[in-house]
Amino acid sequence: xxxxxxxxxxxxxxxxxxxxxxxxxxxxxxxxxxxxxxxxxxxxxxxxxxxxxxxxxxxxxxxxxxxxxxxxxxxxxxxxxxxxxxxxxxxxxxxxxxxxxxxxxxxxxxxxxxxxxxxxxxxxxxxxxxxxxxxxxxxxxxxxxxxxxxxxxxxxxxxxxxxxxxxxxxxxxxxxxxxxxxxxxxxxxxxxxxxxxxxxxxxxxxxxxxxxxxxxxxxxxxxxxxxxxxxxxxxxxxxxxxxxxxxxxxxxxxxxxxxxxxxxxxxxxxxxxxxxxxxxxxxxxxxxxxxxxxxxxxxxxxxxxxxxxxxxxxxxxxxxxxxxxxxxxxxxxxxxxxxxxxxxxxxxxxxxxxxxxxxxxxxxxxxxxxxxxxxxxxxxxxxxxxxxxxxxxxxxxxxxxxxxxxxxxxxxxxxxxxxxxxxxxxxxxxxxxxxxxxxxxxxxxxxxxxxxxxxxxxxxxxxxxxxxxxxxxxx
Numbered sequence: 001x002x003x004x005x006x007x008x009x010x011x012x013x014x015x016x017x018x019x020x021x022x023x024x025x026x027x028x029x030x031x032x033x034x035x036x037x038x039x040x041x042x043x044x045x046x047x048x049x050x051x052x053x054x055x056x057x058x059x060x061x062x063x064x065x066x067x068x069x070x071x072x073x074x075x076x077x078x079x080x081x082x083x084x085x086x087x088x089x090x091x092x093x094x095x096x097x098x099x100x101x102x103x104x105x106x107x108x109x110x111x112x113x114x115x116x117x118x119x120x121x122x123x124x125x126x127x128x129x130x131x132x133x134x135x136x137x138x139x140x141x142x143x144x145x146x147x148x149x150x151x152x153x154x155x156x157x158x159x160x161x162x163x164x165x166x167x168x169x170x171x172x173x174x175x176x177x178x179x180x181x182x183x184x185x186x187x188x189x190x191x192x193x194x195x196x197x198x199x200x201x202x203x204x205x206x207x208x209x210x211x212x213x214x215x216x217x218x219x220x221x222x223x224x225x226x227x228x229x230x231x232x233x234x235x236x237x238x239x240x241x242x243x244x245x246x247x248x249x250x251x252x253x254x255x256x257x258x259x260x261x262x263x264x265x266x267x268x269x270x271x272x273x274x275x276x277x278x279x280x281x282x283x284x285x286x287x288x289x290x291x292x293x294x295x296x297x298x299x300x301x302x303x304x305x306x307x308x309x310x311x312x313x314x315x316x317x318x319x320x321x322x323x324x325x326x327x328x329x330x331x332x333x334x335x336x337x338x339x340x341x342x343x344x345x346x347x348x349x350x351x352x353x354x355x356x357x358x359x360x361x362x363x364x365x366x367x368x369x370x371x372x373x374x375x376x377x378x379x380x381x382x383x384x385x386x387x388x389x390x391x392x393x394x395x396x397x398x399x400x401x402x403x404x405x406x407x408x409x410x411x412x413x414x415x416x417x418x419x420x421x422x423x424x425x426x427x428x429x430x431x432x433x434x435x436x437x438x439x440x441x442x443x444x445x446x447x448x449x450x451x452x453x454x455x456x457x458x459x460x461x462x463x464x465x466x467x468x469x470x471x472x473x474x475x
Contacts (some may be wrong), residue, residue, distance in 0.1 A: 012346040015360050016277075021337045023086035024278040024317070024363040025204035032208050034078045035215075038222035039243045044072040046412070047239060047248035049227045049261065051075025052084035053397060054254030054390055056210035057405035060127075062252075063217040065409065071219045072246055074239070076226035076258070080207025083257065083397070086367050088276065088307050088319055090142065090297050091206075091398040093121040093197040096424070097375040098396075099167060100158070105374055106424055113424065114167060120403045121199065128201075131216075133209030135202045136312040142198035142297040143191045145179060150456045151301040152176070152190030159192055170196045183298060184291045185352045193296070200297055200309050203398060230261035230387065237386050250412045253389040254405075256397070257331060257370035262382045262389060267431035268372050269391050270329045270438060275341045275366035276319030277349065278311070279359050287314055289355040303449035306348060315362070318349045325442045328435055336366045369395045374429040376400070379407050388412045392429065 020027065046062050046069060048055045059073045095117040096102025096110075103110050128137045146152035155173060162168035172193045174182070179191035215221060228240045236249045239261070253261055257271050297309040299320075306320040322341040326332070342364045350357060372378060372392030377400055379390050388411040390404035397404075407425055410417045419425060432438045448462045459467070 012343060012350060015346050015350075015358075016342055016364060017360070019277070019342070019361040019364040021364055023204075023276075023365040023367070024311075024315070025089070025202060026081065026085050027363065028204065031204075032211070034223035035221045037224040037243065038074060038241050038246070041244055042072055042220070042246045043070075044220070044246065044248045045070040045250065046072070047237070047246050047251045048073040048254060049239065049251065050254035050256065050258075051077075051079035051207075051211070051221070051223065052082055052254060052256065053207065053210070053401040054256060054393075054404055055252070056084075056207060056214060057402045058252045058254055058408055059214045059219045059221075060210060060217065061402075061405050062409055063214070063219060067217070071214075072222070072248070073214065073219055074222045074225040074227055074241060074246065076224070078223050079211045079221070080204050083367060083369050084207045085204040086276075086365060087203050087369075087395070087398060088297075088309060088317055089201050089203045089398065090307065090309065090396075091121065091124060091137075091199040091201050092142070092396055093117040093399060094396065095120065095376065095400050095403050097394055099162065101375055103165070103167075105376075106422075109422055109424065110165075110167070112418070112422070116403065116419070117399075118197070121197070121399055124399060124402055125199065127213075128206075128209070131209060131213040133206060133213065135205035135209055136200070137206075138200045138295060139196065140198075140200050140295045140297065141193065141195040142299065143174070143179065143182060143193045144299055144301055145183075145185075145188045146190040146301050147187045148302075148456070149189060154457065155190055155192045155301060170194060180291075182291065182294060182296065184289070184355075186354065187352050198297055199399075200295065201398070202312065206398075227255075227261060230383075232383055232386075237383060249386070251387045252405075252408045252412065253387065254401075254408075256391050256393065257368045260389060260391065262387060264382075265380065265389055265391065267434075268378060268429060269370040270325060270372075270432050270442070271331050271368040272371050272395075273322075273324040273326070273335050273338070273366050273368050274319065274395060275322055275338055275345065275364075276317055277342060277345050277361045278363040279316045279318070279356075280362050282314045282316065282356075282359070286356055286359065290353055302453045304453055306345075306352075308352075316349075316353075318345055321345060321348060323446070325439065325446075327439045329432075329438065331368050335368070337364075338366055341366070369393075371395070372429045373432065376424070377404050378428045379404065379411065379425050380428065381411050385412070385414060
């Protein structure tokens with residue numbers, strides 16, 4: 001290794017020396033105290049299992065639809081402790097993990113899906129205002145940036161395709177000078193700017209604010225209360241917890257990456273571990289050196305992509321690149337910390353922003369997200385329609401979980417709506433195969449994606465086969 005490279009690596013290591021191995025968003029002295037655990041027996045009209053966004057939105061919307069409905073929510077640990085409290089805080093309108101994924105899978109429904117997604121994001125913004133949720137909500141948009149010439153050409157061609165299909169409203173292609181006028185990195189060669197379709201927010205504060213709103217509407221919330229099993233009980237359902245249980249007419253499952261209480265749903269998702277860094281606050285001079293006056297979220301266009309954004313106090317969150325699947329699909333706390341990924345991310349950060357050399361990271365963390373083979377949520381019912389579930393958001397659930405909550409409530413009510421009529425709602429993705437086939441397939445896909453990034457985006461036979469099967473692994 002050349003001396004200059006050795007020096008850079010040492011600087012990257014130094015930048016991580018004081019990083020706390022906890023999610024920045026959850027490391028907050030204002031974090032609310034948990035509600036007491038459930039002890040004894042409860043009954044209700046609707047039981048919601050899971051205290052992340054999926055469950056919180058379901059409980060809130062259930063009370064908005066019918067204030068007299070008796071709603072209980074149980075959470076295995078604390079509200080917002082998992083993916084909902086430690087993500088990047090990108091709240092996107094897209095319900096399909098991006099327009100490209102949606103257009104590939106549901107071309108006949110894409111305009112409806114885009115309309116429903118935009119309406120859903122507007123409704124989130126309205127709810128944040130209506131309930132006084134202080135979560136640093138900023139409708140600042142997002143820029144997908146190109147860091148290779150082929151990526152810039154692909155973004156320009158994609159913008160032209162969007163325009164031909166009538167899907168380019170609010171989306172603008174930026175050349176290298178234009179994108180660097182927004183955020184200045186020597187690696188940026190172009191960009192696609194979505195001006196209205198993404199908001200930035202503080203993810204943990206959104207979860208805590210939704211919990212407070214639920215409590216205000218009369219939802220009974222029990223934390224540190226894992227749901228152990230689900231069974232039929234007369235005309236309703238019963239869920240057992242460590243020190244009690246709940247009998248409910250209907251149950252909504254928002255457990256996402258954690259094992260679903262409906263066992264046949266489990267093969268449809270696998271956990272993938274994602275990692276992020278947070279810098280110390282930028283001084284005014286350092287912030288000026290990179291521009292970023294309009295505070296958009298950013299993501300690069302590689303298969304192994306990075307996402308990055310500014311916090312309210314002008315720190316930079318920098319995450320992504322590695323997506324680690326543990327053999328057997330196990331969700332374990334020991335996987336949340338991965339120093340070798342932190343070192344890679346730090347190196348990539350200073351390659352993107354060399355003008356920030358000397359900046360240090362205050363937090364470094366990771367955690368599991370649920371992914372499915374179509375990269376966007378799927379839905380269903382069980383137990384003769386008395387149980388509904390939504391899962392598979394694949395890292396883009398900050399906004400889409402509210403839509404998923406509406407779908408679950410529609411399904412539990414047996415209502416035929418615009419949402420329940422969607423092919424996206426009516427059909428499920430392909431399940432993942434058992435081990436060792438799942439691990440082998442995912443490992444081969446990761447290797448192929450990295451190879452494509454290193455060879456001008458050219459997809460090998462494996463990736464082309466996945467594309468033909470509707471398993472197009474692409475960012």
